[in-house]
Amino acid sequence: MIQAENIYKSFGNLTVLKGVSMTINTGEVVVLIGPSGSGKSTFLRCLNGLEPIDKGRIVIGKYVLGPQLKNRRSRAIDKELNLVRTRLGFVFQSFNLFPHMTALENVMEGPITVLRQSKFEARDKALALLEKVGLADKANSYPAHLSGGQKQRVAIARALAMEPEAMLFDEPTSALDPELVGEVLAVIRDLAEDGMTMLIVSHELSFAREVADRVVFMEDGRILEEGAPTQLFAHPKKDRTRNFLRSVI
Amino acid sequence: MDLSFYATYLPILAKGALLTISLTVLSSFFGTILGLIAALARISKSSVLRKISYFYTWAIRGTPLLLQLYFIYYGLPQLGIKLDAFPAAAIGMSVCAGAYISEIIRAGIESIDKGQMEAARSLGMTYLQAMRRIILPQAYRRLIPPMGNEIIALMKDTSLASTLAMVELMRSARHIDSATLRSLEAYAAAGIIYLAMTTVLTVIFSRIEKKLAVYE
Ligand SMILES: Nc1ncnc2c1ncn2[C@@H]1O[C@H](COP(=O)(O)OP(=O)(O)OP(=O)(O)O)[C@@H](O)[C@H]1O
Ligand SMILES: [Mg+2]
Numbered sequence: 001m002i003q004a005e006n007i008y009k010s011f012g013n014l015t016v017l018k019g020v021s022m023t024i025n026t027g028e029v030v031v032l033i034g035p036s037g038s039g040k041s042t043f044l045r046c047l048n049g050l051e052p053i054d055k056g057r058i059v060i061g062k063y064v065l066g067p068q069l070k071n072r073r074s075r076a077i078d079k080e081l082n083l084v085r086t087r088l089g090f091v092f093q094s095f096n097l098f099p100h101m102t103a104l105e106n107v108m109e110g111p112i113t114v115l116r117q118s119k120f121e122a123r124d125k126a127l128a129l130l131e132k133v134g135l136a137d138k139a140n141s142y143p144a145h146l147s148g149g150q151k152q153r154v155a156i157a158r159a160l161a162m163e164p165e166a167m168l169f170d171e172p173t174s175a176l177d178p179e180l181v182g183e184v185l186a187v188i189r190d191l192a193e194d195g196m197t198m199l200i201v202s203h204e205l206s207f208a209r210e211v212a213d214r215v216v217f218m219e220d221g222r223i224l225e226e227g228a229p230t231q232l233f234a235h236p237k238k239d240r241t242r243n244f245l246r247s248v249i
Numbered sequence: 250m251d252l253s254f255y256a257t258y259l260p261i262l263a264k265g266a267l268l269t270i271s272l273t274v275l276s277s278f279f280g281t282i283l284g285l286i287a288a289l290a291r292i293s294k295s296s297v298l299r300k301i302s303y304f305y306t307w308a309i310r311g312t313p314l315l316l317q318l319y320f321i322y323y324g325l326p327q328l329g330i331k332l333d334a335f336p337a338a339a340i341g342m343s344v345c346a347g348a349y350i351s352e353i354i355r356a357g358i359e360s361i362d363k364g365q366m367e368a369a370r371s372l373g374m375t376y377l378q379a380m381r382r383i384i385l386p387q388a389y390r391r392l393i394p395p396m397g398n399e400i401i402a403l404m405k406d407t408s409l410a411s412t413l414a415m416v417e418l419m420r421s422a423r424h425i426d427s428a429t430l431r432s433l434e435a436y437a438a439a440g441i442i443y444l445a446m447t448t449v450l451t452v453i454f455s456r457i458e459k460k461l462a463v464y465e
Contacts, residue, residue: 085373098369113372
């Protein structure tokens with residue numbers, strides 16, 4: 001479903017990704033962990049084309065992204081990139097809901113503007129999605145009147161409204177008060193049960209143990225180690241992984 | 250002060266005020282369009298567009314409006330471009346307003362959190378869709394107070410058009426002054442009309458601001 005091959009990415013003379021390869025199969029849930037600054041967010045942003053890559057190849061279903069995006073002048077490439085983005089849902093640490101739209105309008109926005117669905121169709125689907133994330137009663141609230149956990153659940157519904165083939169989560173709970181983390185994780189857990197393909201950056205290790213098929217440890221722009229959560233958490237092969245795991249718990 | 254004076258000369262002032270209003274409306278309208286284009290050019294990926302936009306605001310904001318009006322009205326005929334006073338004034342004021350408004354719009358757009366553009370793009374919107382649906386509607390609200398100031402300044406600046414033989418409000422007052430030698434009454438009357446018009450603008454803009462505040 002998602003295949004990243006030998007990805008390199010620099011900002012100026014800071015090389016953030018130093019040859020990252022990862023394959024995520026359909027229906028698989030992968031949790032990405034690693035110290036701050038190791039390049040986790042950058043990797044996710046490269047996957048859905050928010051950042052152009054310097055080297056390597058990203059295959060998403062039938063779409064291929066390569067370094068040619070660096071000088072993206074051409075409309076064809078821009079169009080291709082937008083198609084890729086509609087196939088991947090992205091959930092940000094800071095929610096990034098549209099503040100001038102209600103929860104319902106936030107969820108309807110993608111289908112209406114990008115997929116050109118009718119208002120009625122988009123509304124029905126958006127209401128169903130808000131119901132799914134437990135926020136049917138907040139449909140007409142503006143983001144300013146929602147708690148962090150509610151905002152993040154709306155953001156998840158907004159991404160799901162595009163009917164993506166996979167979801168990318170960048171620390172979806174780390175901007176939340178501890179008592180609000182659970183409600184967001186519960187929604188992600190439901191998605192895992194539905195068989196959604198997901199790549200989740202998260203330091204909620206007990207959550208990772210529960211939902212992840214595979215945990216990947218990234219440090220300094222490289223993948224150092226990966227494996228099933230039980231194996232990786234209990235018997236990390238590398239000292240760095242062990243030190244990191246100790247620091248998170 | 251003589252009140253019967255006003256009965257005779259008010260219609261002349263009213264006619265001048267009408268011209269002032271039409272100049273203000275026209276130059277606000279076209280100035281906003283120019284300003285939006287210049288602002289989008291200024292933040293675009295194309296360095297050519299960025300440079301053109303930069304040059305435009307630099308040249309216009311760095312020279313007096315009066316000079317710009319003279320340039321268009323008296324200077325351009327030498328190049329074979331001869332304009333009547335009204336179009337010359339309307340074009341000059343629109344071009345000038347556009348430069349200031351582009352800075353206002355650019356600051357408004359740049360004040361919107363970067364995450365908004367990313368969220369819009371991550372849904373698969375094109376850059377222009379994201380601008381139109383997500384960024385500009387949010388910037389719009391923040392633009393209202395500075396735009397109000399700009400348009401009020403513009404209305405007062407239309408008095409400079411009186412130097413292009415345009416009989417707008419300021420020039421009407423001067424005509425009355427020289428015909429009657431009642432300087433005090435003539436300029437007091439014109440001043441009150443300017444104040445009335447700028448007050449109406451102020452009220453309109455604060456209404457719009459309140460109306461747009463619903464989602465906060
Ligand atoms: N747009 C950018 N311009 C310059 N440097 C950047 C940019 N984005 C990220 N970086 C740098 O790249 C490095 C990796 O950042 P990244 O956000 O990917 O790390 P991370 O693993 O997500 O960390 P965290 O756990 O803190 O979120 C950091 O040193 C960061 O400062
Ligand atoms: Mg990060």
